Amino acid sequence: MDHFPIFLAVQGRRIVVSGGGETALAKLRLLLKTTARITVFAETPEDGLSALAAERRITLVSRALGPGDALCAALFYAANDDPAEDARVARLARADGALVNWVDNLENSAFITPAIVDRDPVTIAIGTEGAAPVLARAIKADLEERLPVSLGLAARVGKAFRKAADALPMGRKRREFWAEYYFNTAPQAIEKQGEAGLEPALHDLLARHLAEAPTRGRVDMVGAGPGDPELLTLKARRLLDRADVVIHDRLVAPAILELARREAILIDAGKQGFGPAMAQDEICALMVEHAAQGAHVVRLKGGDPSVFGRLDEEIAALDAAGLDWSVVPGITASSAAAAQIGQSLTKRDRNSALRILTGHDMKGFAEQDWRGLARPGTVAAIYMGARGARFIQGRLMMHGASPDTSVTAVENAARSDARTIATTLGRLASDLEDAAPTGPVILLYGLAPRWAEAALPRQSADLKEEFA
Ligand code: SAH
Numbered sequence: 001m002d003h004f005p006i007f008l009a010v011q012g013r014r015i016v017v018s019g020g021g022e023t024a025l026a027k028l029r030l031l032l033k034t035t036a037r038i039t040v041f042a043e044t045p046e047d048g049l050s051a052l053a054a055e056r057r058i059t060l061v062s063r064a065l066g067p068g069d070a071l072c073a074a075l076f077y078a079a080n081d082d083p084a085e086d087a088r089v090a091r092l093a094r095a096d097g098a099l100v101n102w103v104d105n106l107e108n109s110a111f112i113t114p115a116i117v118d119r120d121p122v123t124i125a126i127g128t129e130g131a132a133p134v135l136a137r138a139i140k141a142d143l144e145e146r147l148p149v150s151l152g153l154a155a156r157v158g159k160a161f162r163k164a165a166d167a168l169p170m171g172r173k174r175r176e177f178w179a180e181y182y183f184n185t186a187p188q189a190i191e192k193q194g195e196a197g198l199e200p201a202l203h204d205l206l207a208r209h210l211a212e213a214p215t216r217g218r219v220d221m222v223g224a225g226p227g228d229p230e231l232l233t234l235k236a237r238r239l240l241d242r243a244d245v246v247i248h249d250r251l252v253a254p255a256i257l258e259l260a261r262r263e264a265i266l267i268d269a270g271k272q273g274f275g276p277a278m279a280q281d282e283i284c285a286l287m288v289e290h291a292a293q294g295a296h297v298v299r300l301k302g303g304d305p306s307v308f309g310r311l312d313e314e315i316a317a318l319d320a321a322g323l324d325w326s327v328v329p330g331i332t333a334s335s336a337a338a339a340q341i342g343q344s345l346t347k348r349d350r351n352s353a354l355r356i357l358t359g360h361d362m363k364g365f366a367e368q369d370w371r372g373l374a375r376p377g378t379v380a381a382i383y384m385g386a387r388g389a390r391f392i393q394g395r396l397m398m399h400g401a402s403p404d405t406s407v408t409a410v411e412n413a414a415r416s417d418a419r420t421i422a423t424t425l426g427r428l429a430s431d432l433e434d435a436a437p438t439g440p441v442i443l444l445y446g447l448a449p450r451w452a453e454a455a456l457p458r459q460s461a462d463l464k465e466e467f468a
Contacts, residue, residue, distance in 0.1 A: 003112060003129050010036035014072055016098065018065045018089040019079035020045040023103055027077050032057060033118060036074070041065040041089075065089045070096035075111070078102040106130040115140040119152035121159060154186035157198040164202075168209055171217075171244040171295035175263060177209045217291035219318055221311060223304045223330015226414035227253040231331050239328065243298035245290045247283065251302030251440060253415065260298075265290075280310060284317035291323045302440075304332040308358055308383050333442045334381030337410035340418055342450035351379040351446065359385030359392055359443070374401035379446035386441035390429035396445075401425055406448035412439035422452045 013036050017024050020042025031038055032052075039059040040049060053060035061069075064085075069092070070076050076093035078086040078100065090100050090108060102108045106129075114125035115136040124143055126136045158181060168174045185205050189197035220239050225231040232240075240246065240259045248257060250270030257266060267286060269278045291297045301309045305327055318325045334356065338345045345354045355373065357380055358366050365388040373380060374396050385392055386409065397403060403426025411419040417439065423431040425445075432441075 001129075003127060005114065005125055005127060007123070007125075008074065010034050010074055012037065013074040014039060015075045015077075016041070016065075016070045016073040016093065017077045017079055018042070018086075018093075019077070019081065019103075020049060021079075021081055022046070023081045024077070024079040025049065027079050027103065027113070028052065028058065030113065030116065031077075033120070039069075039073075041069060065092060067092055068096060070098045072096075073098040076100045078105075117143045117147065119147055119149070119155065122147075122151055122155050148187060150187060150190045151182075153190065153195055154182060154198065157195070157202070158182070158186070161199070161202045161206075165206060167206070169293040169295075171265075171290065171293060172215060173209065173294050175244075177205065180209075181205060215294045216324065217294045217296060218324040218326075219287050219291050219297040219299055219314075220326050220328055221299045221301065221305045221309075221314065222328040223332075224248070224252045224256050224300050224302055225331040226303055226333050226336035227251075227256070227412065228336075228414045229253070229255045229259065231336070231414055232256065232259075233328060233330065235328050236330065239298050240300070242296060244295040245297045246300055247286055247290075247297060248300040249302050252300050256300075280313055284314055287314065288317055288321045288323065291318070292321060301330070302333075303336075304330045307332045307334075307356065331414075333383060333413055333440065334444070336413035337381070337408075337442045337444055338447070340410050340413050341408055341420055341422075341444065341447065343444070343447050345379065345381070345447075351377055353379075355380035356383070357381070358383050359388040365391045368395075370395045370399040373445070374399040376402065376405075377446070379444070382443035382445055385443040386432060386437060389432045389443070392443075393425055393428045396425060403427075405446060406452075408444045408447055408449055409435070409437070409441050410444065411435075411437040411441045413442060415439070420449055422449050 015031055015036045015038050017027060017031070017038065017040045024040065024042065025046065025048050028038065028040070039061065041061045041064065042049060043062065043064050045060055045062060049058070049060055052058045073093065073096065076098035078090045078093070080086050080089065086102050086105070090102050093100050099110045101111055101113060106112065112127065112130065114127040117124040117140055126139050128136050158178070165174060165177060168177055181202065185201050186198060189201035222236045222239055224236065237259065241261060243260060243264050245265045245267065246257070246260045247267045247269050250268065260266060269283045269286070287297055287299055299314060305311050306329065311327065315325060334345060346352060355378065357368050359382050360366055372378070382392065403424060405425040407423050407425055407428050409421040409423065409432060411421070419435070419437065421431055421435045
């Protein structure tokens with residue numbers, strides 16, 4: 001996207017046009033829909049322009065534009081149909097600080113005017129960055145046909161009613177009210193009684209919606225898995241499709257957030273290892289606030305919500321508020337990482353237990369049962385361990401772990417940018433420093449990638465002896 005669409009506030013601001021012919025008039029037809037103050041500079045203005053000036057809809061200055069004439073202008077149009085003159089006035093207007101559009105000269109324009117479908121205050125702007133004006137016109141014609149002319153009127157009256165409609169709880173209830181207004185109530189009222197019918201119809205509709213029993217909000221704590229949208233559960237997918245509010249962690253991949261309903265409110269409660277984060281209390285309060293208003297909230301967590309997800313604090317807050325909740329499991333990072341390196345997390349004759357631990361907790365680097373972990377044949381999935389790698393390595397070796405023990409770090413497991421760093425305990429910290437990962441990393445302690453195992457026969461032999 002080389003051009004970013006915005007809606008510019010022009011009420012009472014200056015827009016200056018240079019040009020006295022049909023090109024200038026065509027631009028004016030659009031500009032006159034706005035509440036801007038329009039000044040036109042033209043040495044020999046056409047009758048159409050003089051007529052607009054006589055109606056006081058524009059200020060007409062019957063001479064060529066000079067230095068300072070475009071001062072304080074929000075927008076400037078060079079519409080002389082004469083490249084030399086357009087180049088001259090564009091230069092002057094730029095010097096005066098205006099945003100310049102040189103009609104039919106994309107390269108020298110700071111902005112372009114889209115094709116517009118006008119149902120004021122509903123305005124649809126269509127642009128193709130100059131690639132296909134025909135396409136823009138076709139889309140415009142299609143929309144013009146589809147959107148009832150009464151839409152603008154319904155929206156204007158609706159806008160004035162927004163405060164009253166705030167009596168409905170935010171979220172689904174309010175959305176249902178407005179959907180019924182725009183798609184049923186308003187068209188019917190306008191057909192029967194014209195504009196005068198709209199306000200009474202809104203009052204009736206609101207009374208009916210307020211009388212209906214309020215829907216109960218709820219919160220589903222949903223595992224988003226490691227990042228690949230295909231690794232979402234069907235249930236997670238369905239809930240995302242319905243949620244009014246999605247409160248998500250930073251770990252949740254953008255491709256997964258895309259699956260939320262267009263109208264859903266997305267709230268980033270991003271927590272990053274050591275960086276700034278929304279406080280847990282704040283997250284709990286947000287969930288409670290939305291659900292208490294009747295919203296269906298999905299609390300979306302990376303991986304599985306029950307693994308280092310502070311699930312219990314959130315459940316406690318929901319219980320205290322008397323709200324319904326459920327937990328939807330997801331694929332945790334250790335499963336994704338094991339799949340990535342073609343290994344099982346447990347294996348007969350190798351490890352009959354799997355430890356799940358964190359390298360980092362609220363107090364800093366986490367202390368663990370290092371002695372137990374140092375025992376040969378131990379397999380552990382270490383979450384949040386990359387930054388504490390040197391600490392973990394030191395502790396384990398101090399407690400007798402062999403520096404040859406396999407460790408595999410998997411960054412961005414189950415994502416397109418996944419990276420596997422196969423190393424040993426002795427080289428862990430320096431290899432990680434060299435790799436300088438920027439995504440989430442899980443350490444699989446005691447596991448080598450299946451394809452690297454053959455290259456580490458000594459360790460397997462050691463293990464066999466140990467178990468014998
Ligand atoms: N609930 C999550 C874990 C949250 S703790 C789960 O079940 O996976 C955050 C840590 O999870 C990260 O520091 C990292 O160690 C690990 N992690 C999460 N997603 C990951 C991914 N796609 N690849 C590698 N590690 C990941």
